[in-house]
Amino acid sequence: MKPRYERPGVPGGTTFTCFTRREAGFAFAWHFHREYELTLITGGSGTRYVGTTVERYIPGDLVLLGPELPHTYASDEQSEAAVTQFRHDFLGEGFFELPQFRAVQSLLSRSARGLYFADAAPELHADIARLPALEPATQTLRLLDVLHRLADTASTPVTGPGYAAAPSTAVRDRVDVVCRYLQQAHTEPVLLDDVAGLVHMTPTSFSRFFRRAIGCTLTDYVNQLRIETACLLLTTTSLPVTEIAARSGYRNLANFNRRFRELKALRPTQYRAAHLK
Structure with a gap:
């Protein structure tokens, strides 16, 4: 199973798509498209999958994804997001090559690995959240202003250096099969x-392939999935840590605690306390 290619529709009177996504829960739907995608979570929490990186999202989560970067959001609760999708030429061929938009061009280039904006100003969040409600001309001008401001906002890559958007078809198909399986089975x-068998490779060859394609070992990636599952359980249930460890895939509590501290720099109890305030 590989990510579904999507072709977002563009409403009449404009050259890009801007909408509010509001659902009882975001279903896991691994996909990619030719458009850039700017997503601001305005309600709910869950898990964000981009490339081969798995992270929790909460309201205020702001991400810009480059074209053909596989992604999805998944949650079991009411969620809402302001989403804007646009192609590089939505304002005309060569528009962002103009000298006055060099900073925006750099922003778009860096989004090939996805960009996460942890410290965007509240005013910027508010303007992004209002985009879907604007009429097309104002919406276009506001989006250009948003991109210009994002270019001056600190950001961090979402995916690791070992992952590139739209790799070769053979590599992408294998990665997609494995990531979809692990999302369900971790x-x-x-x-x-078993995992190597899914893509008809020997274990030794698969281990080399996985590390080259993703930038981490299979064990590291599975631990990332499990710890994100644990974070969800820590913040949405009152289950004891021992039960959360087991439900997240850890049969050994000491190993769970060690892996949790490695990835979150906190003990599970500290993480729960910090996120329940």
Whole structure:
């Protein structure tokens, strides 16, 4: 199973798409498209999958994704997001090559690995959230202003340096099969032989392939999935840590605590306390 290619529709009277996504829960729908995508979470929490990176999202999560970068959002609760999708030439061929838009061009180039804006100003969040409600001309001008301001806002890449958007078809198809399987199976024992068999490779060849394609080992990626599952359980249930460890795929509590501290720099109890305030 590979990510579904999407072709977002463009409403009449404009050259890009801007909408509010409001659902009882965001279903896991691994996909990619030719458009850039700017997403601001305005309600709900869940898990954000971009390339091969898995992270929790909460209201205020702001991400710009480059074209053909596989992604999805998943949650089991009421969620809402302001989403804007546009192509590089939505304002005309060569528009962003103009000297006055060099900073925006740089922003768009860097978004190939996805960009996360942890410290965007509240005013910028508000303007992005209001975009879907504007009429087309004002919406276009406001989006250009938003991109200009984002170019001056600190950001961090979402995916690791080992992942590139739209790799070769053979590599992408194998990565997609594996990531979709692990998203569903990571809370159970994950065996190298079984995962390698999904893409018809020997375990040794698969281990080399996975590390080259993704930038981390299979074990590291599975731990990332499991810890994000644990974070969800820590913040949405009152289950004891021992039960959360088991439900996240860890049969050994000491190993769970060690992995959690490695990825979150906190003990599970500290993480729960910090996120329940």
